Amino acid sequence: xxxxxxxxxxTQAIEGTTVLEAARDMGIVIPTLCYDPGLSPYGxxxxxxxxxxxxxxxxxxxxxxxPVEEGQVILTNSEWVKRSRRVIVELLIASAPxxxxxxxxxxxxxxxxxxxxxxxxxxxLCGLCVRYxxxxxxxxxxxxxxxxxxxxxxxxxxxxxxxxxxCGGCEWICPVCERACTAGNLVDGLCGACxxxxxxxxxxxxxxxxxxxxxxxxxxx
Amino acid sequence: MxxxxxxxxxxxxxxxxxxxxxxxxxxxPNKLRIAICAGSGCLAYGCVPLVAAFRDEVDKQGIQxxxxxxxxxxxxxxxxxxxxxxxxxxxxxxxxxxxxxxEIITETxxxxxxxxxxxxxxxxxxxxxVKEADVPFYRKQHRLLLGVNNKIDPNSIEDYLANGGYSALxxxxxxxxxxxIIDEIKRSGLRGRGGGGFPAGSxxxxxxxAPSSNGVRYVICNADEGDPGAYMDRSLLEGNxxxxxxxxxxxxxxxxxxxxxxYVRHEYPLxxxxxxxxxxxARAYGLLGKNILGSGFDFDINIxxxxxAFICGESTALMASLEGKIGEPRAKHIHTVExxxxxxxxxxxNVETWANVPMxxxxxxxxxxxxxxxxxxxxxxFSLVGKINNTGLVEVPMGxxxxxxxxxxxxxxxxxxxxxAVQTGGPSGGCIPEGLLDLPVDFDRxxxxxxxxxxxxxxxxxxxxxxxxxxxxxxxxxTEESCGKCTPCREGLDRMLDILTDVTEGKATxxxxxxxxxxxxxxxxxxxxxxxxxxxxxxxxxLRYFRDEYEAHIREHRCPAGVCKALITFTIDEEACTGCGVxxxxxxxxxxxxxxxxxxxxxxGLCIKCGLCQESCKFDAVxxx
Amino acid sequence: MNDNHxxxxxxxxxxxxxxxxxxMLQDIQTVYHYLPQEALETVASRxxxxxxxxxxxxxxxxxxxxxxxxxxxxxxxxxxxCHVRGAARVLDRMELTLGxxxxxxxxxxxxxxxxxxxxxxxxxxxxxxxDDDYHGQVSSDKVGxxxxxxx
Numbered sequence: 001x002x003x004x005x006x007x008x009x010x011t012q013a014i015e016g017t018t019v020l021e022a023a024r025d026m027g028i029v030i031p032t033l034c035y036d037p038g039l040s041p042y043g044x045x046x047x048x049x050x051x052x053x054x055x056x057x058x059x060x061x062x063x064x065x066x067p068v069e070e071g072q073v074i075l076t077n078s079e080w081v082k083r084s085r086r087v088i089v090e091l092l093i094a095s096a097p098x099x100x101x102x103x104x105x106x107x108x109x110x111x112x113x114x115x116x117x118x119x120x121x122x123x124x125l126c127g128l129c130v131r132y133x134x135x136x137x138x139x140x141x142x143x144x145x146x147x148x149x150x151x152x153x154x155x156x157x158x159x160x161x162x163x164x165x166x167c168g169g170c171e172w173i174c175p176v177c178e179r180a181c182t183a184g185n186l187v188d189g190l191c192g193a194c195x196x197x198x199x200x201x202x203x204x205x206x207x208x209x210x211x212x213x214x215x216x217x218x219x220x221x
Numbered sequence: 222m223x224x225x226x227x228x229x230x231x232x233x234x235x236x237x238x239x240x241x242x243x244x245x246x247x248x249x250p251n252k253l254r255i256a257i258c259a260g261s262g263c264l265a266y267g268c269v270p271l272v273a274a275f276r277d278e279v280d281k282q283g284i285q286x287x288x289x290x291x292x293x294x295x296x297x298x299x300x301x302x303x304x305x306x307x308x309x310x311x312x313x314x315x316x317x318x319x320x321x322x323x324e325i326i327t328e329t330x331x332x333x334x335x336x337x338x339x340x341x342x343x344x345x346x347x348x349x350x351v352k353e354a355d356v357p358f359y360r361k362q363h364r365l366l367l368g369v370n371n372k373i374d375p376n377s378i379e380d381y382l383a384n385g386g387y388s389a390l391x392x393x394x395x396x397x398x399x400x401x402i403i404d405e406i407k408r409s410g411l412r413g414r415g416g417g418g419f420p421a422g423s424x425x426x427x428x429x430x431a432p433s434s435n436g437v438r439y440v441i442c443n444a445d446e447g448d449p450g451a452y453m454d455r456s457l458l459e460g461n462x463x464x465x466x467x468x469x470x471x472x473x474x475x476x477x478x479x480x481x482x483x484y485v486r487h488e489y490p491l492x493x494x495x496x497x498x499x500x501x502x503a504r505a506y507g508l509l510g511k512n513i514l515g516s517g518f519d520f521d522i523n524i525x526x527x528x529x530a531f532i533c534g535e536s537t538a539l540m541a542s543l544e545g546k547i548g549e550p551r552a553k554h555i556h557t558v559e560x561x562x563x564x565x566x567x568x569x570x571n572v573e574t575w576a577n578v579p580m581x582x583x584x585x586x587x588x589x590x591x592x593x594x595x596x597x598x599x600x601x602x603f604s605l606v607g608k609i610n611n612t613g614l615v616e617v618p619m620g621x622x623x624x625x626x627x628x629x630x631x632x633x634x635x636x637x638x639x640x641x642a643v644q645t646g647g648p649s650g651g652c653i654p655e656g657l658l659d660l661p662v663d664f665d666r667x668x669x670x671x672x673x674x675x676x677x678x679x680x681x682x683x684x685x686x687x688x689x690x691x692x693x694x695x696x697x698x699x700t701e702e703s704c705g706k707c708t709p710c711r712e713g714l715d716r717m718l719d720i721l722t723d724v725t726e727g728k729a730t731x732x733x734x735x736x737x738x739x740x741x742x743x744x745x746x747x748x749x750x751x752x753x754x755x756x757x758x759x760x761x762x763x764l765r766y767f768r769d770e771y772e773a774h775i776r777e778h779r780c781p782a783g784v785c786k787a788l789i790t791f792t793i794d795e796e797a798c799t800g801c802g803v804x805x806x807x808x809x810x811x812x813x814x815x816x817x818x819x820x821x822x823x824x825x826g827l828c829i830k831c832g833l834c835q836e837s838c839k840f841d842a843v844x845x846x
Numbered sequence: 847m848n849d850n851h852x853x854x855x856x857x858x859x860x861x862x863x864x865x866x867x868x869x870m871l872q873d874i875q876t877v878y879h880y881l882p883q884e885a886l887e888t889v890a891s892r893x894x895x896x897x898x899x900x901x902x903x904x905x906x907x908x909x910x911x912x913x914x915x916x917x918x919x920x921x922x923x924x925x926x927x928c929h930v931r932g933a934a935r936v937l938d939r940m941e942l943t944l945g946x947x948x949x950x951x952x953x954x955x956x957x958x959x960x961x962x963x964x965x966x967x968x969x970x971x972x973x974x975x976x977d978d979d980y981h982g983q984v985s986s987d988k989v990g991x992x993x994x995x996x997x
Contacts (some may be wrong), residue, residue, distance in 0.1 A: 043552055047745045065552050069689045080746075087743040091712040115736055116716045125705065139239050143898035144547070144705075145905045148532070149715050151705030157883060157902040163896065265970045265980035452966030487872075487909045488965060528868050528907025531963070545867030546899075547906040563865075566937030606927035606968035613969060644926065679928045694861035694929050698963065704906075806985055809942050831942070832935045837987040 013068045020048055020063035023076055030076050031085070031105060033092070033175050034126035035064045039135050046088050047105075051075040095121040099176040106144040107157050112159055124177065125151055129170035139163045142170060155219050228378075228505035234391045244383045253330055254308040255287040257317075260295030260459050261491050262452070266302035267319065268292075274322045288330050291380075294370035297614035298358050301341065306353050313353035314339035344610070344632070345790040347821075361629050363592070363614045365601050366576050370460035375495045378502040381463040387508060389579035393471045394516040396827040397582075399429060402475040406578070406747015408586035410598030415443055415534075415571030416649065416675045418597075418664040424568060428558040429476045431566035438478040439567040440469050442575055443539060444485040444492065447531035448647025449698065451678035454572035455604040456614055458485070458492040461576070462499035466522065470509070470574030471582055473614040476568055480523040484539050487529045496524055516608040531648075533704035533751055536561075538570045538704065546555045549704050550750035571676065573602055593619035597663040601677060607644075608683040610635045617662070624658040627681060642766070646675025647817055648695045648702075649755030651762025654686065673755070687784035688767040689774055693721040695759040703752060710753030713744040717760060724771060726787040727778040734771055738764065783845040786830040790846055793834075795820040796840035804834035804843065853875050853885045857892050866895055867903055871910060881913045916951045916958035918996045921975040925964030928971035932985065936972050937961065939986035943993065957993070 006023050013022040018041060023030055031077045043065035050063045053073040056094035060081065063074075063087040075081065084111050093102050103126075127144070130153060134140040141163040145154040155161045231237045255275060259268050273289045283389030292691045298304055301315035306591045307329060314325065317339060328334045340349045341356045350356040360836055373380035383388070393402055407422030428438060440466050442465060446454040447789035455519040458465060469481050500522055503509040511519045530548045532538045538548035540562045561567025580682050590598050597619035603626065606612050615627060623643055627633065642652040653660060660666055664674050682691065694720045705711045723729040741757030748754045764771060780788040793813075795805075805813040805821055812828045816819030823834070835838055835843040856873045859865035867889070874885050880905050890900040904910050922937045935949065940959055944952050951958040967973045970982025976996055984992065 014971050015790075043749060044706050044708065046749070049747055062552070062749070065554070083302065084743045086710055087517050087713075088747060091708055091716065094716065095712055103457055117719050124708070125711070140896040140898065142898070143902045145898075145902055146705070148700055148703040149707045149711060151711065154898075156897040161897065261965070262967050262969065265973070265982040266966050302969065304957075323986075447963070449929075449964040450927040450968055452964065452968070455966050487907075488962060526869065526872060527909075528872070528903075529909030530907050542868060543865060545863075545865040545903070547903055604966075604968065606971075607930045612927075647926075677927070680930060682930060686930055694926070698924075809939075831986065832932075832940055833939065833986050836935075836985045 002067050002070050002072075004070070004074065006074045006197060007076055015068070017049060017076055018064055019061075019068055019070050019072070021065040022049075022068050023063065023074070028076055030063055031108070032064060032129060033101075035125065036128055036131075036173065039128065039131040041065050042131065045092070045124060045126050046091075047085060047087060049081060049088075051078045051081050053209075074099075082109070085109060090114055091116065092124050095119050096124055096176050098122065100123075103173050123153060124176055125153065126175060127153075128150045128173045128175065132169045132173045137165050137167055137169055139165050139167075228502065231503070231514055232507065234395050236389070237391055237508075237514055241382045241388075242378050246750050248383060250287055251309060254291055255288060255330070256293045256296075256304055256308060257305040258295055258302065258371065259292035260370075260456055262295055262299045262456075263302045263304070263466050264589055271303050271319050273324070274319050275326075277794075278322050278326045282326060284326075284331070288326075288608065291374045292672050293373065294375050295367075295456040295614060296353075296371040297364075297456070297616070298356070298611065299368050300611050301613075306390045308372075310614045311352040311354060313341060313350065313356055315341050327468045335400070357612070358611045358615075358632070360632055361621070361625060362616050363618045365580060365600050366457060366573065366602060366616060367460075367616045369464065373461065375460055376460055376498050378463060378499065378506065380707060383582075384686060385641045386396045386463050386579075387467055388510070389582040389674075390470050390474075391465050391514065393582055394514055394518060399475045399477065402471060402582065403429065406475075406581060409592070410576065410586075410591040411577055411581060411589070412597060412664060413571055414573035414577070414601065415620055416633055416646065416673065418674060421574055423571060424532045424558060424570070427556070428566045428568040428798065429477075431559040431701075433566050436477075437480070437563075437565045438476055439565060440476060440481040440563045441539070441543075441562065441569040441817075442469055442481070442483040442566055442572055443534060443536070443569055444483055444489070444532040444572050445527050445531075445539060446486055446489075446572070446676060447534045448649075448676050449703075450606050450680050450785070451604045451676050452649060453604055453614055453677050455486075455489050455492050457572050457602070458489070458577050459495050462492075462496045463503070464576045464579065465496075465572055465644065465666075466499060466509075467822070468501060470513075470520055470580035471578050472568065472570070472575065474518050476569070479519045479521070480733075481520065482525055482543060483522060484525045484527060484533070486544060487527045493524060493526060494771075496615035500524070512536070514615060529703075531698075531751055532704050532750075535752060537567065537750070540567065542774045547704070549706055550752070552749055557725065565592065573677075594661060594663045596665045599673075601674070602664060603662075603677045603679045604648035605631050605681070607680040608634050609681040610637065614668065619663055620661045622659050626679070627661070632682045634681065639684060640681070641684055641686055642682045642688065644672075644680040644682065644759070645678065645689065646673035646758070647678045648699050649673055649751070649758055650678075651758045652682070652691065652766060654766040671765055672758070685696050685784070686783050687725075688770045688782050689721065689724050689780075690784050692760045692763045693718065693725055696756070698720055699752065699756045703756075705712070707747075707749040707753060709744045709747045710749070712755065713740055714746075716740060717744070717757070724774050725780070725785040727774060727785075729775050731772070733775070734764065734768070789830060790825060791823055791830060791832070791834060792824055792844050792846065793821050793826055794842045794844050797840050799840055799842070801839075803837050803839070807837045808834045809833065837844035848889055853888050854892075857889060862893050864895060867893065867895070867900065868907070871904060875910060880911045883912075892930040900932075910931050913951070914955075916955045918956065918977055919958050919960060921960050921962045921965075921994075922948075923963070923967075923971065923973040924961045924966050924969070924976070925942070925968065927964075927968035928973055933972040935986045936974065936989065940974075943989055945954045957996070 002015050004013050030048050030195045032048045034042050041064040043062040049060045049065045089106050094114050130142045133142045139159040240310050272292045300719045303317045304315050306313050342349050345818045382645050402820050403426050411421040412418045509521050527533050531550040538550040542548045557567050593599050600616050605615050615630050642654050644652045667674050700714045703710045720733050741761050745757050773781050800818040810827045812824045813821050860870050890897045946960050972984050974984045975983045
């Protein structure tokens with residue numbers, strides 16, 4: 001067991017737990033995007049940053065990948081954290097402006113304008129779909145291709161891979177493109193960014209997105 | 222490569238010492254040697270045909286017994302290539318052309334006469350230097366590492382042995398323990414030369430002490446030198462690969478590692494080649510492999526080539542690449558010395574760091590720690606490039622001031638232009654303005670000034686360099702090299718580039734400067750790795766010292782240095798123009814018109830600011846405003 | 847690409863090991879001057895890696911190309927020292943003259959225009975390397991005559 005202090009409250013956690021998990025156990029809500037409790041943490045979106053207070057230089061770290069340590073002092077909502085988190089979400093909205101989830105997140109953080117050029121990248125490269133496909137479905141049909149701003153989620157050679165199980169999990173878990181299952185046509189329905197190979201032809205052919213309820217039977221969330 | 226002797230495996234330190242003695246005894250120290258730089262930098266000067274021409278001439282005149290022609294590594298004075306030094310006298314010839322070869326042989330080698338026109342002449346004083354040591358460029362340097370380059374042929378292990386090579390290894394194996402080696406490195410104060418400046422001895426100690434389930438530990442040499450304008454590591458690897466190998470071996474012995482890697486950047490084929498040859502030779506003598514010199518120590522080194530990714534200079538990305546994966550860094554909550562390559566304790570150090578090790582072991586930590594400053598010991602190799610007279614590689618003791626480096630060694634800024642700034646630390650660093658030129662090169666002092674030592678790149682800039690353009694250049698470089706994983710780096714740098722582009726096009730507002738600062742700080746604070754973490758430095762440092770340039774671009778739509786295309790106009794000075802028409806013929810937009818012998822005119826509506834007219838005009842009649 | 851012999855030989859040389867993936871791809875590209883899809887598929891299946899992982903590596907590193915390149919490879923150095931000496935203008939001129947943007951190949955397959963970040967010949971900047979030839983102190987007005995040397 002490791003003892004640490006989060007937001008001024010002392011708590012204990014098993015070694016190997018992350019600060020995010022330890023905070024959640026205490027009931028402290030830290031916003032996340034690329035995190036899912038059922039998948040390995042990735043630490044890409046940086047929304048879950050917390051302040052690690054140290055004598056010689058505090059720092060901001062992504063709590064989903066930060067292991068708990070004896071004597072750690074964590075602040076989940078300091079001014080530094082809030083300021084930085086706002087800019088990060090502002091950057092995300094600038095690259096996926098149509099995402100309702102990001103807009104909601106921005107609203108809770110008090111962001112009311114985006115000072116950056118809007119670019120419809122529609123994918124925040126959180127990697128949830130990649131990890132879902134690999135870890136949950138044991139398929140590994142999706143992956144990251146390219147580098148930097150050219151990085152995207154795709155299949156090998158942009159072709160339909162053998163490994164794809166047609167489960168629809170990649171669409172379901174995506175925190176950004178929630179229009180997926182409401183269209184009759186694959187290309188229109190998806191943001192087109194993740195090149196999802198699932199052949200969603202018409203809504204009656206449900207691919208298992210059990211959470212959805214809406215116009216054609218699927219919810220826009 | 223000269224195969225001097227059949228390479229028989231050495232089974233003990235004694236056999237090793239005997240071999241060295243026999244090599245030294247068989248060499249006449251008074252025999253003439255022509256050491257010609259054959260480093261990559263001199264390829265463009267035609268060093269390969271030059272070396273061949275010397276060899277042919279020596280053969281033709283039948284004087285092989287009197288003079289040896291040696292192709293060596295880089296001696297650093299790249300501005301004056303092709304270069305050679307004649308030993309034992311130390312006569313230094315620069316700007317040597319293939320036509321000079323017969324004369325050099327006949328006059329200097331055979332008759333001992335100096336050829337004046339090949340000597341270095343100081344532009345300011347007019348003074349000629351005969352010996353290498355007298356050349357102003359070299360005089361203030363302290364070339365503990367680079368000085369070896371032109372004394373050996375990198376493809377000859379015998380040269381390295383004759384020069385005292387591998388004696389540190391022998392001493393370490395025979396007389397020292399892991400503890401005493403690590404202690405020596407710690408006391409020397411050696412700090413990492415790749416940019417991080419982390420104390421090497423402590424790193425070695427942590428790695429040695431980290432538990433390993435099957436006892437495997439790795440030593441890795443980071444030769445992914447990616448900072449544009451920096452080529453120190455390349456010259457060390459090309460010119461003296463054994464020096465790096467020996468350092469790694471001593472480290473491996475201290476850390477109890479039996480497997481090493483040298484990760485060389487894709488763009489360095491000659492370094493890979495010379496390193497490969499050196500490893501083969503070391504193996505042939507049993508200096509690498511099993512039971513080295515009978516000590517029971519096993520160790521060998523693999524070469525791995527990078528795929529063209531700056532991010533792979535970052536230690537966790539490098540190790541991912543060694544595992545055959547993409548160069549995606551990971552957070553360093555778990556240090557690589559505890560869990561690195563393949564999850565095993567791994568000690569990664571830069572080429573120059575490893576190269577410092579043998580002399581620390583040979584001459585001791587006390588000797589080494591006398592050089593340099595309180596916080597930064599030893600020497601550092603810098604690549605002094607850009608708007609500087611004496612472009613090249615310089616090695617100076619830590620603590621020398623930037624002014625001495627730029628002016629006394631570098632010879633100042635060419636063409637009478639005014640010095641503006643020196644950029645250190647590559648894309649992770651910052652610009653130091655004229656007012657701070659008396660700053661000593663020291664890890665901590667440079668950091669205080671808003672820059673970093675980095676790997677050693679030193680780019681000199683003058684009045685014709687636009688600092689906003691420089692900031693934009695570095696940010697663009699990093700947007701191309703970012704792995705793309707985390708939001709602040711991938712999206713943040715891209716947006717920083719957008720804003721900087723707006724500034725250079727006169728479309729920005731003063732609020733954008735604040736936005737740049739805010740964005741820069743968030744990227745610095747929240748990025749996953751050091752690429753993002755240091756990316757805003759060039760922007761923040763140019764804002765700190767050259768804010769007026771940013772404001773000129775924004776408020777006055779003017780680029781003071783005359784660089785940013787959208788804000789400059791090319792016009793022809795009527796008085797200087799001779800009407801020769803060269804510019805009009807060169808202009809890709811056919812925007813220049815005029816009559817012979819009459820001043821020509823540029824049509825601003827068609828002009829795309831490519832600058833071709835200015836470059837082709839022999840009368841300096843094209844003005845940029 | 848009909849015959850896979852070369853690719854198989856390369857895989858064997860590296861013991862079909864996962865951590866030699868990048869070296870294997872480098873060797874394959876040395877032979878074919880680019881990375882053909884079939885070669886990558888062979889590597890994935892022999893080494894036992896998911897295809898997307900091999901594809902991810904092939905697209906991450908700048909030295910790899912998935913499309914065939916021209917007869918002559920032009921590399922314009924955009925390192926800081928060369929930049930400060932005017933390399934951007936040289937690149938602009940190249941793009942204008944060849945009619946292609948950087949990292950592309952001319953229609954007639956004669957040239958592939960690439961950029962590189964520092965070749966370490968800073969004293970001679972701006973540097974342009976064409977095939978194995980190092981050309982120093984290139985200015986935009988010299989571009990035309992430089993290219994004329996290469997069929």
